[in-house]
Amino acid sequence: MLVDENIAGIATDKVRELMKRAGLGYRLDLLPWRRAYELAVAQKLTCVFSTTRTPEREELFKWVGPLASTDWVLYGKAERKLHLTTLEEARPYVIGTYNGDSRDAFLRAKNFKVDTAPDENLNPAKLMADRIDLWASGRYEGGTLIMRQGLAKKIVPVLTFNRVNLYLACNRQTPDEVINQLEASLHTMLKDGTSTRIEHLYDLKTPH
Template sequence: MLISPCSVSRFVAALHRLVALDLDQSWAKAKKNQQATGVRHTQKVQSESAGLVSERLSHQTTDIRGTSMIGQNRMGIVAGIILSVFSCVAPAAEKITLLTEQYPPYNMSMTVQGYAHKSEDIGGLCTDIIRATFAKAGIEYRMKLRNWSYGMDRVQRRVNHGLFCTVRTEERESVFKWVGPITTMKVALMAKGDSGIKLNRLSDARRYTIGGYKGDAFTGQMVSEGMNVSIASDDMANPLRLQNGSIDLWVTDVLAGPYKASEAGDLDELKIALELKSSPVYLAFNTETDDEILQSLQNALGSLKEDGTITALEHQYGL
């Protein structure tokens, strides 16, 4: 269980109040005893007047009520200490929800559907690294595979939600908190295997229609470069669009492209028309997520890199 700094500060403040209350009670009791002793030594009268008796009875009643109120006050402070600590612990103890998309071999459904509700139904390189990282950090999570644009929107609105594998761009920098990099993707413009398209530089692609999809960082980069981009709602549509001639090129990862093309079924062969660059990918969190959780995950990921676990997983997937 993670305890945030606010729990410590609240506990100390409440403890100070409790100690101060005890000191005040001790001082008041000592003063009262001293006054009572003085009365016994100086008082020579054998009998007291009815008014004095009544006055003393009144004081005793007041003392009893005061003691009761002090006890209640003290119990209230103790209860406040407990509530203060656990009000800080609760957010850190909440299970993390992770979202990803169908983007093999990095993240992929292990069932026939293009989505998944359970962690055990999701596989891939990024998924394996994320699982190892959370296990190392000792943090509980749930994982779901959804449409990418849905995941982007969901994580921005929900605390303790994360999205992987996410390219870290200037536009996204302040929108999320980041853990990583997890691994690296190699971006390329892909064409059909029998295509006659030849590119020497990115500017050569301006005459062609490039397929991308909503919410994708690589697609956004093509748009910012002034390319003619046709944006689909889901990347799984692009292999089919490439096959039927709706687009000439497809911006994708060099590993993910062939995987998706094979899933589409009708596209027999792809070729790299132009390899662009390598992009590190991250686990992106909602900005209200506890920094202690993020630091624990970052430390765990660093340990997995140092002991060779990450490299071994990357080699299994062809990187």
């Protein structure tokens, strides 16, 4: 996400610290997810985050992490007062996702009714306009978008339906020594409490 025109977030702050500790030069670009993903698959010395590690993606990348974990959440309009206890109960509804997202692939594989947006930022407005019934997002990502779009009282979590780990996914041609440096840096961040401090910083900024 952007904060005061700078790229920020739990994973972003951790990646910055990883690179600093590993002594690696880097450039951060904020791109549409599909484009960022395809660049990381095709381009040397390119990584994408935060990436869910799935069997379909396993051989496409070299992996660093997990950087963090997140719940997958279905959000709905507060005024509709939807109450779901299982994902199966969401079958009658149209669920909003975004292009290339692992939640989109997960729900499509299970034959749910999915409406895909080109950009995650469009889904809260689609939900408010009744173009979709529910919106599938991560708890942190979704909560941040809701807050930034001024919809905290209008969009609410309806169901938590999965929990996944998130990784830095690097092009297969990235040298193993670079991956090992990053993994070692992550280990020290976990050991000295830096990872936890970064997570707590954002816990104070987003709704649950």
